[in-house]
Amino acid sequence: MSLVLDHLLSIIVLAPFAGCLLLLALPPEWKTASRVVALVSGGISLALSCVAWALYDGAKGGFQFRESYQWIPGLDIRYSLGADGISLSMLLLTGVIIVTGVFASWTLEERCKEFLTLLLFLVTGVFGVFVALDLFFLFLFYEIAVLPMYLLIGIWGTGRKEYSAMKLTLYLMLGSAFILTGILALYYLDPRRTFDMLELSGGSELAVGLQRALFFAFYLGFGVLAGIFPFHTWSPDGHASAPTAVSMLHAGVLMKLGAYGVIRTCVAMFPEVAPSLMPIVAAIAAINIVYGAFSALGQTDLKYVIAYSSVSHMGVVMLGIASLAPVGMAGAVMQMFSHGIMTGLFFALVGLVYQKAHTRDILAMGGFARRMPGIAVAFTVGGLASFGLPGTSGFVAETLVFLGTFARYPVIVAVAVTGVVITAVYVLRVVQKVFLGPLGEAWSELPDARSTEWVALVSLAALLVAVGVWPMPLVNLINHGLRTLGMEL
Amino acid sequence: MPDRFLFPIPQDLDWFALGPIIVVVATGLVALIVEMLRHKRNNAYVVGVSVVGLLVAGAMAASQAGEPAKEILAGTFLRDRFGCVVQVLMVAACLLSVLFSEGYLRQKRIAYGEAYPLMLWATAGGMVMATSRNLVTLFVGLELLSVSLYVLAGLSRTEAKSEESALKYFLLGAFASAFLLYGIALFYGATGSLHLGRVAEVWTSGFETGRSLLAVGMALILIGLSFKSAFVPFHQWTPDVYQGAPTNIAAFMAAGSKVAAVAMLYRVLDAAQPMVALWLPPLFWVAILTMVVGNLAALVQKDAKRLLAYSSISHAGYLLVALLARFKAPDVVSDAALLYYLASYSFMTIGAFAVISVAARAGRESTGLSALNGLWQRSPFAAVALLLFVWSLIGVPGASGFVGKLLIFRDALAADLVPLAIVLAVASVVSVAYYLALVRAAWVADESEADAAVAPLNAGSGLALGICAAGVLGLFVFVGPLLGWMAGPRSAEAERAPIVRQG
Numbered sequence: 008m009s010l011v012l013d014h015l016l017s018i019i020v021l022a023p024f025a026g027c028l029l030l031l032a033l034p035p036e037w038k039t040a041s042r043v044v045a046l047v048s049g050g051i052s053l054a055l056s057c058v059a060w061a062l063y064d065g066a067k068g069g070f071q072f073r074e075s076y077q078w079i080p081g082l083d084i085r086y087s088l089g090a091d092g093i094s095l096s097m098l099l100l101t102g103v104i105i106v107t108g109v110f111a112s113w114t115l116e117e118r119c120k121e122f123l124t125l126l127l128f129l130v131t132g133v134f135g136v137f138v139a140l141d142l143f144f145l146f147l148f149y150e151i152a153v154l155p156m157y158l159l160i161g162i163w164g165t166g167r168k169e170y171s172a173m174k175l176t177l178y179l180m181l182g183s184a185f186i187l188t189g190i191l192a193l194y195y196l197d198p199r200r201t202f203d204m205l206e207l208s209g210g211s212e213l214a215v216g217l218q219r220a221l222f223f224a225f226y227l228g229f230g231v232l233a234g235i236f237p238f239h240t241w242s243p244d245g246h247a248s249a250p251t252a253v254s255m256l257h258a259g260v261l262m263k264l265g266a267y268g269v270i271r272t273c274v275a276m277f278p279e280v281a282p283s284l285m286p287i288v289a290a291i292a293a294i295n296i297v298y299g300a301f302s303a304l305g306q307t308d309l310k311y312v313i314a315y316s317s318v319s320h321m322g323v324v325m326l327g328i329a330s331l332a333p334v335g336m337a338g339a340v341m342q343m344f345s346h347g348i349m350t351g352l353f354f355a356l357v358g359l360v361y362q363k364a365h366t367r368d369i370l371a372m373g374g375f376a377r378r379m380p381g382i383a384v385a386f387t388v389g390g391l392a393s394f395g396l397p398g399t400s401g402f403v404a405e406t407l408v409f410l411g412t413f414a415r416y417p418v419i420v421a422v423a424v425t426g427v428v429i430t431a432v433y434v435l436r437v438v439q440k441v442f443l444g445p446l447g448e449a450w451s452e453l454p455d456a457r458s459t460e461w462v463a464l465v466s467l468a469a470l471l472v473a474v475g476v477w478p479m480p481l482v483n484l485i486n487h488g489l490r491t492l493g494m495e496l
Numbered sequence: 497m498p499d500r501f502l503f504p505i506p507q508d509l510d511w512f513a514l515g516p517i518i519v520v521v522a523t524g525l526v527a528l529i530v531e532m533l534r535h536k537r538n539n540a541y542v543v544g545v546s547v548v549g550l551l552v553a554g555a556m557a558a559s560q561a562g563e564p565a566k567e568i569l570a571g572t573f574l575r576d577r578f579g580c581v582v583q584v585l586m587v588a589a590c591l592l593s594v595l596f597s598e599g600y601l602r603q604k605r606i607a608y609g610e611a612y613p614l615m616l617w618a619t620a621g622g623m624v625m626a627t628s629r630n631l632v633t634l635f636v637g638l639e640l641l642s643v644s645l646y647v648l649a650g651l652s653r654t655e656a657k658s659e660e661s662a663l664k665y666f667l668l669g670a671f672a673s674a675f676l677l678y679g680i681a682l683f684y685g686a687t688g689s690l691h692l693g694r695v696a697e698v699w700t701s702g703f704e705t706g707r708s709l710l711a712v713g714m715a716l717i718l719i720g721l722s723f724k725s726a727f728v729p730f731h732q733w734t735p736d737v738y739q740g741a742p743t744n745i746a747a748f749m750a751a752g753s754k755v756a757a758v759a760m761l762y763r764v765l766d767a768a769q770p771m772v773a774l775w776l777p778p779l780f781w782v783a784i785l786t787m788v789v790g791n792l793a794a795l796v797q798k799d800a801k802r803l804l805a806y807s808s809i810s811h812a813g814y815l816l817v818a819l820l821a822r823f824k825a826p827d828v829v830s831d832a833a834l835l836y837y838l839a840s841y842s843f844m845t846i847g848a849f850a851v852i853s854v855a856a857r858a859g860r861e862s863t864g865l866s867a868l869n870g871l872w873q874r875s876p877f878a879a880v881a882l883l884l885f886v887w888s889l890i891g892v893p894g895a896s897g898f899v900g901k902l903l904i905f906r907d908a909l910a911a912d913l914v915p916l917a918i919v920l921a922v923a924s925v926v927s928v929a930y931y932l933a934l935v936r937a938a939w940v941a942d943e944s945e946a947d948a949a950v951a952p953l954n955a956g957s958g959l960a961l962g963i964c965a966a967g968v969l970g971l972f973v974f975v976g977p978l979l980g981w982m983a984g985p986r987s988a989e990a991e992r993a994p995i996v997r998q999g
Contacts, residue, residue: 031880078975078976079975079976080976118872121872143893146893147893150892150893150894151894154887154892157935158939158940161936162939162940169936169940172940173932176928177928177929180890180925181925183925184921184922184924184925187921188921191902191905191906191909195906195909
């Protein structure tokens with residue numbers, strides 16, 4: 008048992024990878040076995056993330072479950088893992104999304120084994136980023152999380168899939184180049200000569216100009232993945248073209264890697280220059296919120312609506328980070344979690360609607376609530392969370408963010424808050440057009456969700472409400488995490 | 497030491513130091529005899545003999561890497577760590593190409609047994625190019641390599657494009673040799689010797705005529721070698737030749753021939769260290785051009801082999817950056833990055849060509865990207881291996897290509913060649929687009945032809961792919977020890993020392 012506990016994080020990261028290798032060895036005809044392997048390996052990670060949450064010593068705080076092994080002595084690269092409250096909440100999110108994602112793609116038949124293999128490989132990288140404490144391994148896991156997306160969208164996507172896949176990959180590789188430049192410059196220019204993120208956190212002795220440049224390198228690099236304006240255009244195309252489980256993972260978890268990276272680098276490593284540069288971040292975040300919401304308003308493709316709403320919601324996350332204050336930061340992490348669950352739910356729902364109605368055109372639908380009440384209820388719950396109705400997780404997150412940032416950027420926040428109103432408009436518009444109104448002739452035979460499809464809907468919708476009604480466990484966990492950034496609620 | 501005899505009497509003959517080369521040449525002769533005695537065009541024994549000989553030669557070279565450097569045969573042959581490591585790489589490149597040759601040549605119905613001895617002799621030539629500082633020895637090595645490759649490029653003699661490839665390679669190769677030979681003649685005129693060690697003496701002597709002769713001679717030698725290494729603007733032959741030559745030969749050219757050319761360039765630049773101010777600026781621009789043109793031209797290729805040819809040109813650019821950093825700041829930069837990159841490049845390039853050779857079907861080979869369509873279904877192992885090679889070629893962490901680029905990037909910064917480091921980084925991002933075209937062809941694009949059934953991979957190709965994949969991953973995982981082996985204990989110290997920025 009202690010073997011498991013001593014390597015808890017490694018097992019969380021490597022369980023999906025082991026599943027991935029196992030899948031490679033299975034014959035392609037064994038589809039159900041492949042799905043079970045994917046479910047079990049993702050489930051192990053989720054279960055152990057819960058164990059880590061339970062075992063995390065809040066009184067002690069900081070990074071726990073540390074593992075550290077020398078890899079290249081000459082370059083001082085270490086395989087170094089650890090998790091604080093922020094990491095743990097993201098691990099839980101990732102675990103939930105991968106398990107529900109496997110359920111959501113249970114009926115996928117085409118090249119099923121390859122799909123699940125890539126999905127597990129990708130999720131290995133996601134888990135890895137959230138626990139890596141060495142910049143080199145952070146980058147390694149980051150790439151593992153990003154690159155399989157090309158194949159996942161290119162092969163299993165819909166619509167302009169090859170265009171979207173290539174656009175997404177090129178944008179994210181450009182971001183990676185910024186990140187890598189930042190990492191290498193930090194390594195070679197900083198007298199500490201280390202990739203150790205803990206050692207690099209808390210301040211730098213580099214010249215202020217250089218620190219600013221590094222701040223921007225990391226902000227732009229990770230920001231591309233977080234969908235910051237004007238580098239967000241890959242995201243609607245990518246999400247709209249991707250298959251259901253991939254959209255869930257990508258919007259739900261991968262975009263959080265970007266925000267997480269900004270917290271671990273820009274905020275943690277450059278505390279001296281961050282306050283002077285954060286207004287820029289906040290302003291861009293406000294553009295994201297409002298512009299994203301307006302774009303979502305204008306879409307007729309259901310998936311594009313959700314995709315643009317992600318752009319908008321990631322703006323809320325970045326705004327919270329820009330506060331550099333405990334309340335806003337807690338709100339940002341909370342929003343990462345909340346939006347992850349919410350958008351996971353949305354994409355699962357859109358996938359189901361498309362699978363049954365064979366269209367994603369909002370204008371062609373109507374009255375679906377009569378034929379698929381379960382889906383309609385789940386969509387409404389997600390929608391309410393999306394514009395932050397009290398009693399949903401979105402309310403907790405957005406309130407914290409706006410509270411925490413208002414004192415610092417009153418004008419920007421005033422603009423950003425209008426985004427919430429527009430969100431309400433586009434969400435309610437979708438609910439009205441798709442689920443309410445008269446049922447068209449063509450849709451009289453639509454079925455509701457079936458068997459395994461319920462798993463994602465029920466669990467994700469329940470989580471949204473549960474966190475909204477009783478947010479304290481999660482807030483406490485995040486609060487422990489803030490201490491590693493020198494903040495506390 | 498450097499005496500005036502062109503063909504000195506061997507007093508200090510060390511057979512063991514010459515061993516790896518002798519073994520490879522002799523294996524070639526044995527393979528040729530076995531080929532004459534074989535039954536029914538069965539090349540199994542020829543391949544077997546070649547593999548065994550190469551393994552022995554590789555082991556001999558590897559075992560000598562740690563021994564002190566020494567020059568024998570009156571300065572015509574040099575055994576040092578760099579030379580031994582390059583010999584091992586040459587042998588490995590040949591071995592991997594030989595492994596997947598037989599299945600491929602049979603499929604193409606050009607299973608001529610002579611291919612194997614020729615490949616062995618080409619390898620021997622490349623090994624000579626790494627282990628001498630005498631220009632005549634180097635030239636003989638180069639010609640041994642080149643002449644063998646001229647023949648090999650035309651191996652598929654009924655195919656017009658193979659003939660074209662051979663002729664083009666021969667004409668441009670001869671052109672390059674002429675430059676080189678003229679340069680060597682001027683060098684001899686300036687120094688009165690063929691030994692590269694004389695450069696420093698003449699250059700610092702203050703004898704103006706000698707200096708200018710030497711400068712012109714060196715320039716011609718560098719141009720000749722730039723042809724061989726496929727640097728821009730001396731690269732035009734590369735895509736045509738790689739496309740036309742049989743795929744196994746193209747793989748050997750891309751890896752082995754490049755390793756040998758870079759090794760010879762290393763010897764020349766090493767000797768020309770005192771003249772660094774003279775050759776650095778032009779080569780600096782050549783490096784930038786090579787990286788830019790190689791990557792941009794690759795973007796528009798529709799043929800897998802041409803794409804890999806342009807890819808090999810861009811990688812030549814990265815290698816040139818490593819060379820320039822090495823000799824601009826010899827005190828802080830070791831051989832490690834260059835050798836590591838050569839090794840990593842060889843594995844991933846041969847691997848990628850091997851995948852393309854697997855895609856050849858039923859005697860007719862089409863190397864357009866669409867020939868790879870449906871590979872994931874026909875040969876899942878090759879398709880997964882291709883993913884790994886592309887991963888590494890792009891330079892994403894998780895495979896050797898990344899560490900190689902990281903090391904070169906670091907050395908370029910340490911040598912104060914910041915623009916080169918930046919171009920390298922940007923070029924790597926651009927390269928994503930065309931490497932993904934390979935992945936797209938093998939995984940995403942729809943299978944248009946009917947024969948989608950799983951075809952069993954022949955044992956040799958499977959083995960070659962497996963070794964290349966293991967090499968790419970192994971180089972990544974065991975970076976530390978490998979760098980120590982490649983660059984020796986002195987440089988292992990240097991790795992740890994902080995970089996002192998110059999200027």
